[in-house]
Amino acid sequence: MKLITAIIKPGKLDDVKAALREAGVTGMTVSEVSGVGRQGGHVEVYRGSEYPIDLLQKVRIEILAKKENVDALVEVIVKSASTGSIGDGKIWVTPVEQVVRVRTGENGENAI
Amino acid sequence: MKLITAIIKPGKLDDVKAALREAGVTGMTVSEVSGVGRQGGHVEVYRGSEYPIDLLQKVRIEILAKKENVDALVEVIVKSASTGSIGDGKIWVTPVEQVVRVRTGENGENAI
Amino acid sequence: MKLITAIIKPGKLDDVKAALREAGVTGMTVSEVSGVGRQGGHVEVYRGSEYPIDLLQKVRIEILAKKENVDALVEVIVKSASTGSIGDGKIWVTPVEQVVRVRTGENGENAI
Amino acid sequence: MDQIVINTGDTAWVLVSSALVLLMTPGLAFFYGGMVRAKSALNMMMMSMVTIGIVSVLWVIYGFKLAFGYEANSPWYGSISLSGLGDAVNALANNGGEYPIPLLAFATFQLMFAIITPALISGAIADRARFVAWGIFVAIWVTLVYFPVAHWVFAFGNKVGDTITGAGFLAARGVEDFAGGTAVHINAGAAGLALAIVLGKRIGWQRSPMRPHSLPLVLLGASLLWFGWFGFNAGSALGANAIAGLALLNTQVAAGAALLGWILVEKIRDGHPTTLGAASGVVAGLVAITPACAFVAPWAAVVIGLIAGGFCALAVGLKYRFGFDDSLDVVGVHFVGGVIGCLSIGFFGSSAVNSLGLDGIFYGGGLALLGKQALGVVLVTFYSFFLTLLIGFAIEKTIGFRVKNDAELVGVDQTEHAESAYEMGGILKGGR
Amino acid sequence: MDQIVINTGDTAWVLVSSALVLLMTPGLAFFYGGMVRAKSALNMMMMSMVTIGIVSVLWVIYGFKLAFGYEANSPWYGSISLSGLGDAVNALANNGGEYPIPLLAFATFQLMFAIITPALISGAIADRARFVAWGIFVAIWVTLVYFPVAHWVFAFGNKVGDTITGAGFLAARGVEDFAGGTAVHINAGAAGLALAIVLGKRIGWQRSPMRPHSLPLVLLGASLLWFGWFGFNAGSALGANAIAGLALLNTQVAAGAALLGWILVEKIRDGHPTTLGAASGVVAGLVAITPACAFVAPWAAVVIGLIAGGFCALAVGLKYRFGFDDSLDVVGVHFVGGVIGCLSIGFFGSSAVNSLGLDGIFYGGGLALLGKQALGVVLVTFYSFFLTLLIGFAIEKTIGFRVKNDAELVGVDQTEHAESAYEMGGILKGGR
Amino acid sequence: MDQIVINTGDTAWVLVSSALVLLMTPGLAFFYGGMVRAKSALNMMMMSMVTIGIVSVLWVIYGFKLAFGYEANSPWYGSISLSGLGDAVNALANNGGEYPIPLLAFATFQLMFAIITPALISGAIADRARFVAWGIFVAIWVTLVYFPVAHWVFAFGNKVGDTITGAGFLAARGVEDFAGGTAVHINAGAAGLALAIVLGKRIGWQRSPMRPHSLPLVLLGASLLWFGWFGFNAGSALGANAIAGLALLNTQVAAGAALLGWILVEKIRDGHPTTLGAASGVVAGLVAITPACAFVAPWAAVVIGLIAGGFCALAVGLKYRFGFDDSLDVVGVHFVGGVIGCLSIGFFGSSAVNSLGLDGIFYGGGLALLGKQALGVVLVTFYSFFLTLLIGFAIEKTIGFRVKNDAELVGVDQTEHAESAYEMGGILKGGR
Numbered sequence A, B, C: 001m002k003l004i005t006a007i008i009k010p011g012k013l014d015d016v017k018a019a020l021r022e023a024g025v026t027g028m029t030v031s032e033v034s035g036v037g038r039q040g041g042h043v044e045v046y047r048g049s050e051y052p053i054d055l056l057q058k059v060r061i062e063i064l065a066k067k068e069n070v071d072a073l074v075e076v077i078v079k080s081a082s083t084g085s086i087g088d089g090k091i092w093v094t095p096v097e098q099v100v101r102v103r104t105g106e107n108g109e110n111a112i
Numbered sequence D, E, F: 001m002d003q004i005v006i007n008t009g010d011t012a013w014v015l016v017s018s019a020l021v022l023l024m025t026p027g028l029a030f031f032y033g034g035m036v037r038a039k040s041a042l043n044m045m046m047m048s049m050v051t052i053g054i055v056s057v058l059w060v061i062y063g064f065k066l067a068f069g070y071e072a073n074s075p076w077y078g079s080i081s082l083s084g085l086g087d088a089v090n091a092l093a094n095n096g097g098e099y100p101i102p103l104l105a106f107a108t109f110q111l112m113f114a115i116i117t118p119a120l121i122s123g124a125i126a127d128r129a130r131f132v133a134w135g136i137f138v139a140i141w142v143t144l145v146y147f148p149v150a151h152w153v154f155a156f157g158n159k160v161g162d163t164i165t166g167a168g169f170l171a172a173r174g175v176e177d178f179a180g181g182t183a184v185h186i187n188a189g190a191a192g193l194a195l196a197i198v199l200g201k202r203i204g205w206q207r208s209p210m211r212p213h214s215l216p217l218v219l220l221g222a223s224l225l226w227f228g229w230f231g232f233n234a235g236s237a238l239g240a241n242a243i244a245g246l247a248l249l250n251t252q253v254a255a256g257a258a259l260l261g262w263i264l265v266e267k268i269r270d271g272h273p274t275t276l277g278a279a280s281g282v283v284a285g286l287v288a289i290t291p292a293c294a295f296v297a298p299w300a301a302v303v304i305g306l307i308a309g310g311f312c313a314l315a316v317g318l319k320y321r322f323g324f325d326d327s328l329d330v331v332g333v334h335f336v337g338g339v340i341g342c343l344s345i346g347f348f349g350s351s352a353v354n355s356l357g358l359d360g361i362f363y364g365g366g367l368a369l370l371g372k373q374a375l376g377v378v379l380v381t382f383y384s385f386f387l388t389l390l391i392g393f394a395i396e397k398t399i400g401f402r403v404k405n406d407a408e409l410v411g412v413d414q415t416e417h418a419e420s421a422y423e424m425g426g427i428l429k430g431g432r
């Protein structure tokens, strides 16, 4: 089992969710994060003082997936999240040793 | 060393924290996330327009643990977080290669 | 490739960001978390009722890095994030199997 | 009724005071709304808002006459008939004296009191009331409790020559309550206790922390209440005169002193003076000075404020002792503050500052006045408490007053109103 | 103009009313600001705030004379000249009657109306207007639309003996609009529709959820509007008298009834009475009672309120049918509410409650009054709609009225104002 | 003192004005509170709130007499004795003229000025003051600085026949300050500078961003200030008359013009007109017109507003140049705005608009008036600055005025008040 973590632009969340649902993913965990990267930030001004804001709003999506589905899902995310402009985000995949469903205590791939 | 990540219902955080403390866990990192899963969302209505909210509030708990404690801790979390209803959450375990305590620079299991 | 996750004190974020930039890191993902640990919380009082707040504000930084840079970067974070007082935080490193840049679909170390 | 020439200055003041008192109810909505958790903030505020709607409509239909009519010549209620407000535009208020203001200005001013009183009660049942049940409760409660009690206290009757008909029971007996310590605060406080008992404790009460979700909102509410309270108290002079000036100053200094009183208790007891304490102290002081504002000297207002602030700071802890979940301390602030205020007149009342008032104990008036005041307190407390208990249980047993447990856990904003209070820049819930 | 002795009571009421009406515009800013997403909340509020600045300055220079001057003796506009307010401090307002108040108090009171009317329009173009373009629009619009229309409706002319010069077109014809149903609400509503057409739909409209980011802020706005509206309506009596008392009560009960009307429709249609619905109902009721408040009996005000609340609740859905993105329902609330209010006088108008008014259909007055009212509605609607369309397109084609798509996605607060509304305890964006 | 008949209209206006000015202090709390980071928002607001309490109590005890007593016949202070407010209910204010209003209405109105002045200072020491030390400072400061200075400026003395006793130093010299440019704004501004020096810079000042945590809160504060300021300025006429009308209009248009002035500077200099700029401009304009509002024509008020807005927008940057952390720009807005306003009378003052005022330079009055105004500015500036420096250092050296570094980093809300301002739907800190 693997954990796919994707950092995407907030405005793309709906599209990615839809695409994943189509690809058969029924569960995921989403959170708000801020990203630093090549994409520049913006400057805010308060009473003439400038405050550079270099942290940009992003959304993190985490999906537990079976090993065999990982490549396809990454593909799906790339397609649905990309706008072609800097700051579209990153996806990474990490190994998972165990998954448990809290409600039932079920274990392994069934728990996903 | 392993990292245990648990997604649970917000209302269960106090119980899980208490149970983990009893099980000897002194440190953890907690954050707010939203979950999509089998559990349905709800609909909000503003001036007659319906807005389906399918992201549900959840809490993520991350615990660095020694390998030998992992199974016991997962058990503790399942017990204390479960309500038996859909949406109770997921737990997953990933390998960790290195842990450092920022304050001292200590390394490895001592740093947990 | 590895994922470095650091939990630090909020007030240290600017210093760590600056130190990492100097060390050549151009991208990272940051989020707000709460920490439980040895560091005590504080008590709030509302109309005479006491509410112990044991979750403390922390910042999580995640950095995808090449294997060979990991040790140096951990070092940089420890240096720049440490205040020497309890609650300075933790750093952990996990293996990453794949990294993709959403914008281009690029894969592997180039995508970092 | 003689035709009296309208005094524009008095009228201007009563018009303004009406607007000020209306603002108090949204002010209360914010005061209460900030004190609950974010998941039920809207419901808390909606209980106040819908009360404005319901009571305004009932007032036009029959409420005004039920409270201020004198035709039935009863000490217990006004007249049971349509208010007929539309026909009386140019008639003048009489009410036991001659107030040279338009009747409709008086009717509007008094309407605002009838609105805020039931709204005050809602603080006792935060986070767990069915909205429809609350609406029904308000309609019944003002009819059976507020309108009659307002008659007892505020109706000075119709004076023709030397005969007065239809004066309220307490008003006729000379119980001194300038702006509604009994009719408004003790009344709402006793009713709040009753409803807290009817609805029972919230899930997790005394175990889970239930922190105020926005103290700036609480402070905004307290500030609007303070501002509006000048209309409530000084406006009750029904004219722009020296008594209004006295009430104005007393209102200000009592509230300020009570703010200090409350946070001093906190500083000594808990170590920290808090914002919630300051806001609560303000309200406690305003409550306590309400009945007394036109009967005591400013120095006495300071003392009453300090006492009210300090005592209420201690009183809000009692609910834990007695085990009733009066969520936002309607009893600890409004009931206790109201009682302090009403009885304080028995001590500090001074005929020197207001020739219409009697002297209290400290001015050589003996126990007589205190006795009257105690009568008012006891009568209103019992009437309100038991009748509210009855109404509350009737609603609970028939249509149900309390929400399901699930709804309470998720938050009543979502289940009762299909809304959430905030979507802060939120990228997760459609805020993008 | 004869020199009349100033009546301090009337003056006090007009002074206060001016302050109350000023507060309505920030109230509107909060009402609107809470309804948009957090990323454009500041821009929404800034559109109201800058309007205060622009109109205040223009008013002193030429606006007051353009609306209320009588020297040109035109039914369509006042006089085209400098306002000369500085020279007239002790002169008295005349305006077709004798109001014993200082001219400058009258001028200030009317200024506040000239401010809020364009501010109302901004709700139609939330999230997507260039700020500089908005400022230019406001300056042109008040000059070409509001000042003339205010003359039509509010200028009763200068009376010397029996001759009146310079009365406005509708005022001279006896169209009844006490506080601005036509000049303010229908005017703003029609203009809002025009601008919504000029600027077009927001990106993602009808697809993405665009939820209100802070309902407590919406409720605060609605409450300040309600409070200020007492000055707007009852203040329009320009004195502290029985008519002001009538307007005061009617304003209160119509707003309360409309709150109930709106949430009843919601309860029946959607299953849940909402906070946004309650706040919207209040505003709808206030809009509808604005023209009628001094011409109908309180029971009629209740009925008008219920109708306005219910109807507007249904009307706000129409934009989806017709496909124009009137973002915050300026049409559904202000235009529809304004029309309901203006026409309702044709039915409920009663000379018994106000001897200066005519009887409507229900009081045996026949269709005459309704006809006049319809004239007012139609004239203002067409004038405002077409002229606004023209002004709007002229701005769009020259300097551009709508922001770039990028800016809209990121949020206009950032691109137009280089700010964000909130930094809540934020450890991520410099809030530490 | 002759017994004068109370004028109800004048009284109504002063009663209302008192309420309006009270609201300004919570308004200030929100204006300031929104501008600081969320972690010290409560502390910022509490400094204002506790000031209301402290000054109200001192006013009743001795403050009123110290400012307005004439028995000592001193130009520098009133009388040193108990205020004795309770005994004077029906006496009338005299104060150099005959104001037909109840003494207690006057006393309350003036109390509100004594409250807001020290509250203004708190903006200079955001995020780092010990709450108890602040409370002690307020008590000493009003006693040694505000009460005397109010006497200098506002006490016109007791007139018996042609003899006036006990007029204040500046009042007797004909320095024109209608509503407190010197006594309130310059006074607070100079004191703010002194305290900023005493407490020193915040940790991270000029390095870390210290962004306003809630601009809607700032805007709410500015709006309440604006609304209340009508009472402050027009209420200072102490009656509902033509001068009040002039002050009303001038207040409105100066604030509006200053809003434009500030954001124009921003647009030109930084590229973006901001919400914080608009809110700040409003306050700057209100400050500047405060002394001048009843002495200049409306066109001049527009000019003064534009100048004040533009100048203050530039002035707030100076603190970085000079290196003092006047956190919320008490100097840049209140001191600079106050000076602009006071001196502007020397140019724009016109005896045509107010027969009690003198002509300034532009009306052919020469330099005489400007000289007087400069005297007022200089005297108050120096007195306030040096005495505040003394008081501040005395407190810092004895009990300590500034919090520990740790407390400042964590946030003073937590360490001084054991609270946090917000718990937004929060699942992490007990908001569930």
Ligand SMILES: Nc1ncnc2c1ncn2[C@@H]1O[C@H](COP(=O)(O)OP(=O)(O)O)[C@@H](O)[C@H]1O
Pocket: A007, A034, A035, A036, A037, A038, A039, A056, A058, A085, A086, A087, A088, A089, A090, C026, C027, C028, C029, C030, C062, C063, C064, C065, C101, C102, C103, C112
């Ligand atoms: N080395 C990294 N480690 C973790 N997250 C990263 C890293 N680099 C980029 N990111 C995340 O990816 C987002 C997009 O990266 P950016 O460099 O701006 O654009 P792009 O990936 O299109 O070149 C960043 O905002 C950040 O959240």
Ligand SMILES: Nc1ncnc2c1ncn2[C@@H]1O[C@H](COP(=O)(O)OP(=O)(O)O)[C@@H](O)[C@H]1O
Pocket: A026, A027, A028, A029, A030, A062, A063, A064, A065, A101, A102, A103, A112, B007, B034, B035, B036, B037, B038, B039, B056, B058, B085, B086, B087, B088, B089, B090
């Ligand atoms: N495949 C997944 N990857 C990541 N998180 C998931 C996944 N499936 C579920 N979750 C998380 O677990 C939570 C509960 O899942 P859900 O399917 O609703 O209930 P249950 O686990 O009880 O069947 C979700 O809200 C989501 O946060």
Ligand SMILES: Nc1ncnc2c1ncn2[C@@H]1O[C@H](COP(=O)(O)OP(=O)(O)O)[C@@H](O)[C@H]1O
Pocket: B026, B027, B028, B029, B030, B062, B063, B064, B065, B101, B102, B103, B112, C007, C034, C035, C036, C037, C038, C039, C056, C058, C085, C086, C087, C088, C089, C090
């Ligand atoms: N076992 C753990 N698993 C995950 N996070 C931890 C763990 N222990 C500590 N942390 C995180 O590290 C932070 C600092 O830990 P703490 O024990 O307070 O101080 P220190 O690391 O200086 O001894 C905590 O607030 C928490 O966020």
